[in-house]
Amino acid sequence: MDRFVFFEEQAKWWDEVISDVGDEKISMLLENMSVFKGDKIADIGTGTGLLIPYLSKAIGSSGMVYALDFSPAMLREAKNKFGYLKNISFICVDVMKVTLPCLVDMAICNGCFPHFPDKIGALKAIFDALLPGGILVISHLSSREEINQKHLEIGGEIARDLIPKLSELEIMLRQVGFESVVMFEDEDVYFSKAVKP
Ligand SMILES: C[S@@+](CC[C@H](N)C(=O)[O-])C[C@H]1O[C@@H](n2cnc3c(N)ncnc32)[C@H](O)[C@@H]1O
Numbered sequence: 121m122d123r124f125v126f127f128e129e130q131a132k133w134w135d136e137v138i139s140d141v142g143d144e145k146i147s148m149l150l151e152n153m154s155v156f157k158g159d160k161i162a163d164i165g166t167g168t169g170l171l172i173p174y175l176s177k178a179i180g181s182s183g184m185v186y187a188l189d190f191s192p193a194m195l196r197e198a199k200n201k202f203g204y205l206k207n208i209s210f211i212c213v214d215v216m217k218v219t220l221p222c223l224v225d226m227a228i229c230n231g232c233f234p235h236f237p238d239k240i241g242a243l244k245a246i247f248d249a250l251l252p253g254g255i256l257v258i259s260h261l262s263s264r265e266e267i268n269q270k271h272l273e274i275g276g277e278i279a280r281d282l283i284p285k286l287s288e289l290e291i292m293l294r295q296v297g298f299e300s301v302v303m304f305e306d307e308d309v310y311f312s313k314a315v316k317p
Pocket residue numbers: 123127138164165166167168169170171188189190191194213214215216229230231232235236
């Protein structure tokens with residue numbers, strides 16, 4: 121099955137799939153991301169909007185989250201839940217073609233980076249969408265091994281979507297021009313933060 125069809129079908133169940141991700145993990149993620157009031161953030165591959173209420177609260181009324189996804193079905197679910205929030209804008213677009221109303225302070229790819237077939241191309245597109253000094257966060261709220269195993273079990277195109285080792289990701293980030301790379305992983309999380317100079 122191809123990726124697009126997979127995510128269109130998963131949209132109905134996605135909240136169940138991620139039901140074990142609790143407040144604690146997301147709070148840890150936000151602490152490491154360093155989000156500030158007034159920030160403009162691209163939540164790339166927002167899915168059904170797991171991070172939306174947390175980001176919305178953290179940036180306040182002067183900030184804006186651009187919640188992006190290439191799957192209309194995922195975005196529909198996210199909009200149904202969070203469409204009432206004034207500081208969220210929903211955009212249906214492939215990461216490779218991302219264009220936003222303004223450059224952003226931060227982009228987050230939670231749970232979606234391995235699904236981008238052209239990883240360097242996606243990183244370049246995100247780099248161009250960031251302000252100078254802008255931050256890119258790439259994260260997963262489970263271990264790399266656990267997620268890669270799940271992707272292999274799903275099969276089809278998803279079986280090719282494996283999370284790179286942090287050392288491999290760092291090479292890609294630096295190739296595109298990111299600096300100040302901070303990374304860690306353990307049995308619960310995979311986290312990388314890098315800065316556009
Ligand atoms: C595993 S889900 C993660 C969703 C959400 N970030 C979360 O943490 O629950 C991956 C999301 O990335 C989206 N996605 C995959 N490839 C994409 C692409 N090339 N451009 C934009 N979105 C993409 C999928 O539609 C899906 O909603």
